[in-house]
Amino acid sequence: MEYVLQTKNLTKRFGRENAVVGLDMKIPRGEVYGFLGPNGAGKTTTIRMLLGLMKPTYGTIHIFNKDLKKEKIDILRKVGSLVENPSYYPHLTAYENLEALRKILGVPKARIHDVLEIVRLTDVANKKVKGFSLGMKQRLGIAAALLHHPDLLILDEPTNGLDPSGIIEIRNLIKRLPSEFGMTVLISSHLLSEIDQIATTVGILSKGKMIFQDSIEAMRRQAQQRIIFKVSDSDHAWRALLSKGIKAEYKDGVIYLSERSNEKVAHAVSTLVHEGFSIYRVEEEKRSLEDVFLQMTMEEKIE
Amino acid sequence: MIGKILGADFLKIKRKGFWLLTFLGPFGVVALQMVNYGIRKDYLLKQSNDDWGYYLVNVSAFTPLALVLGIAILTSFISSVENETNAWKQLLALPVSKMSVYLSKFTVLAILLLISSVLLMVLTLVYGIFLDLGEEIPFIDLLKYSFYPYFAALPILALQLWLATVSQNQGIPITAGILGTIFTYSAHYLPDWMIWKWPTLRNEWNEPFFNVLLGIGVGILLYIAGMIDFTRRDVK
Numbered sequence: 001m002e003y004v005l006q007t008k009n010l011t012k013r014f015g016r017e018n019a020v021v022g023l024d025m026k027i028p029r030g031e032v033y034g035f036l037g038p039n040g041a042g043k044t045t046t047i048r049m050l051l052g053l054m055k056p057t058y059g060t061i062h063i064f065n066k067d068l069k070k071e072k073i074d075i076l077r078k079v080g081s082l083v084e085n086p087s088y089y090p091h092l093t094a095y096e097n098l099e100a101l102r103k104i105l106g107v108p109k110a111r112i113h114d115v116l117e118i119v120r121l122t123d124v125a126n127k128k129v130k131g132f133s134l135g136m137k138q139r140l141g142i143a144a145a146l147l148h149h150p151d152l153l154i155l156d157e158p159t160n161g162l163d164p165s166g167i168i169e170i171r172n173l174i175k176r177l178p179s180e181f182g183m184t185v186l187i188s189s190h191l192l193s194e195i196d197q198i199a200t201t202v203g204i205l206s207k208g209k210m211i212f213q214d215s216i217e218a219m220r221r222q223a224q225q226r227i228i229f230k231v232s233d234s235d236h237a238w239r240a241l242l243s244k245g246i247k248a249e250y251k252d253g254v255i256y257l258s259e260r261s262n263e264k265v266a267h268a269v270s271t272l273v274h275e276g277f278s279i280y281r282v283e284e285e286k287r288s289l290e291d292v293f294l295q296m297t298m299e300e301k302i303e
Numbered sequence: 304m305i306g307k308i309l310g311a312d313f314l315k316i317k318r319k320g321f322w323l324l325t326f327l328g329p330f331g332v333v334a335l336q337m338v339n340y341g342i343r344k345d346y347l348l349k350q351s352n353d354d355w356g357y358y359l360v361n362v363s364a365f366t367p368l369a370l371v372l373g374i375a376i377l378t379s380f381i382s383s384v385e386n387e388t389n390a391w392k393q394l395l396a397l398p399v400s401k402m403s404v405y406l407s408k409f410t411v412l413a414i415l416l417l418i419s420s421v422l423l424m425v426l427t428l429v430y431g432i433f434l435d436l437g438e439e440i441p442f443i444d445l446l447k448y449s450f451y452p453y454f455a456a457l458p459i460l461a462l463q464l465w466l467a468t469v470s471q472n473q474g475i476p477i478t479a480g481i482l483g484t485i486f487t488y489s490a491h492y493l494p495d496w497m498i499w500k501w502p503t504l505r506n507e508w509n510e511p512f513f514n515v516l517l518g519i520g521v522g523i524l525l526y527i528a529g530m531i532d533f534t535r536r537d538v539k
C-alpha cells in the first residue's frame with residue numbers, strides 16, 4: 001500500500017511527561033484518516049510534530065516519502081493544515097487574511113475566490129474577521145488550508161465548539177475533498193460520532209499511544225453485536241461448545257458467540273441443551289462503535 | 304522567499320497603528336521644539352551664536368527616548384499580530400523557514416524606524432527653516448542627528464524583538480521596554496557599554512560614530528542570537 005504519511009516510533013516528551021509514545025502512524029493515499037482520542041491523548045502534539053511546529057523527542061516522520069527533518073519546506077508546499085483553534089488576523093477582512101497567506105504561497109489571486117466559494121464565505125469576503133462567528137472562522141481556516149491545492153490536508157478538531165448545523169456543514173465539506181480534489185485527509189476528534197461519519201481509516205490514540213489503527217470496517221467488525229449466553233456451569237459449557245467446533249469466547253462467566261445467524265445460534269443452543277447445561281438467557285449484545293471506542297480507551301486507562 | 308513574507312507582513316500591519324506611530328515619533332520630537340521655540344524663541348536664540356547647531360541639539364535631546372520607546376511599542380505590536388489568535392502555528396506551517404519569518408519581522412520594523420528617521424530629518428529641517436535660523440544649514444549634522452541614533456539603537460531592536468516573539472508572557476518584553484526607556488532617560492549616569500546609552504551618541508571619547516559602529520555590530524550579533532533561539536524553540 002502507498003502511504004502518504006508514515007511515522008516510526010514518534011515520541012514527544014514534555015519534561016517527564018510522555019505526551020506521545022512510539023507512534024507508528026500510516027495514512028494510505030486518498031483516505032480520510034480519523035485520528036481519534038479523548039482530550040489530552042496527544043492528538044494536537046502529534047499533529048504539531050507532523051507539521052514541523054514541534055521537534056519530536058525521537059522517531060521519524062515521512063510525508064510523500066520524504067523525511068520531514070530534511071525536506072520540511074518541500075513537504076509543506078503540499079500540506080494544508082488547521083491546528084486547534086482557528087488562527088486569523090482579526091483586523092483584516094476574510095479576503096485580506098487569505099491574501100496574506102497567498103503572498104507567501106505564491107498561488108494566483110483567483111484562488112482566493114475559489115476557496116472562499118468552497119467554504120461559502122464569498123458574501124463576507126470584505127468583512128473583518130473580528131465579527132465572524134466561530135463557525136465562520138473555522139471555515140476561513142479551512143479555506144486557508146485549501147489555498148495551495150494541498151495533497152494532504154491536516155485538520156485538528158475542526159468542529160470543536162461548533163453548533164450542530166456548523167458541524168454538519170464542515171463534515172459535508174470534508175467528505176467532498178478526497179473525491180473532488182484528490183486529497184488525503186487527516187482529521188482529529190475526540191468524538192467517535194464525528195469520525196464514524198467521514199473517516200475511511202481510523203487511528204485511536206489513548207494516553208499518547210496508538211491502540212488501534214485499521215480501516216473503519218475493521219473497527220465496525222469489532223463493534224459487531226454478539227450473542228450472549230448465560231448458562232449454568234459456564235466454563236464447562238464454553239469448552240463443550242469449542243469441542244463441537246462452535247466459535248465462542250468466554251469472559252467473566254458469560255459466553256459470547258460471534259456468529260449470529262439463526263442456524264448457528266440454534267445449533268449452539270441445542271448443543272448446550274444436549275450436553276445438559278441449563279440455559280438462563282440468550283440475548284443479543286448491544287455494542288455501538290462508541291462502546292468499542294470507550295472500551296478501548298478504558299482498557300488503556302486501567303493498565 | 305523573504306520578499307513574499309515581507310509583502311505579507313506589510314499587509315498584516317495594516318490598521319494596527321504601525322504607520323501612525325512611525326509618523327508620531329518624529330513628529331512628537333519636533334513638536335516639542337515647536338512648543339519650546341514657540342514660547343521662548345528669543346531667549347533660545349540668545350543662548351548660542353550657532354542657532355542651527357543649538358536647535359539640532361535641542362531636537363536630538365528627545366530622539367533617543369522616542370526611538371527606544373517606539374522600539375518597545377513596535378516590537379510588542381508586531382508580535383501581538385501573530386500572538387493574538389496564535390497565528391504563529393498557521394504561519395510556520397506554511398512552506399517557509401523560521402529564519403526568514405524572523406528576518407521579515409525584523410526587516411519590517413527596521414524599515415519603519417528608518418522611515419521615522421527620514422521623517423525626523425525632514426521635519427527638523429522644515430521647522431528649522433521656518434524658524435529662520437540662518438542661511439547656512441548644517442546638513443551633515445542634520446544627517447548625523449537623524450540617522451546615527453537609528454543605527455545605535457539596532458541592538459535594542461534586536462533584543463526587544465526577540466523578547467516579544469519568544470515570551471509566553473508579554474509582561475516580560477513590556478517590562479524590558481519600560482526599563483530600557485528609563486535607562487535611556489538616565490543615560491548620563493550609565494556606563495558606555497550599556498546598549499540603552501548608545502542612541503544618545505554619548506561616549507567617553509566624544510565620538511558619536513563609535514556608537515553607530517557598535518550599534519551595527521552588536522545589533523547583528525543580537526539579531527543572530529535571537530533568530531537562532533527562535534528557530535530552535537517549538538512553535539507556540
Ligand SMILES: Nc1ncnc2c1ncn2[C@@H]1O[C@H](COP(=O)(O)OP(=O)(O)O)[C@@H](O)[C@H]1O
Nearest residue numbers: 014018019037038039040041042043044045046
Ligand atoms: N507545550 C506543552 N508543554 C507541556 N505539556 C504539553 C504541551 N502541549 C501539550 N502538552 C501535554 O501533552 C498532553 C497531550 O496534549 P494534546 O496533544 O494537546 O492532546 P489532545 O490534542 O489529544 O487533546 C497533555 O497532557 C498536555 O497537557
Ligand SMILES: [Mg+2]
Nearest residue numbers: 043044084157
Ligand atoms: Mg487537541
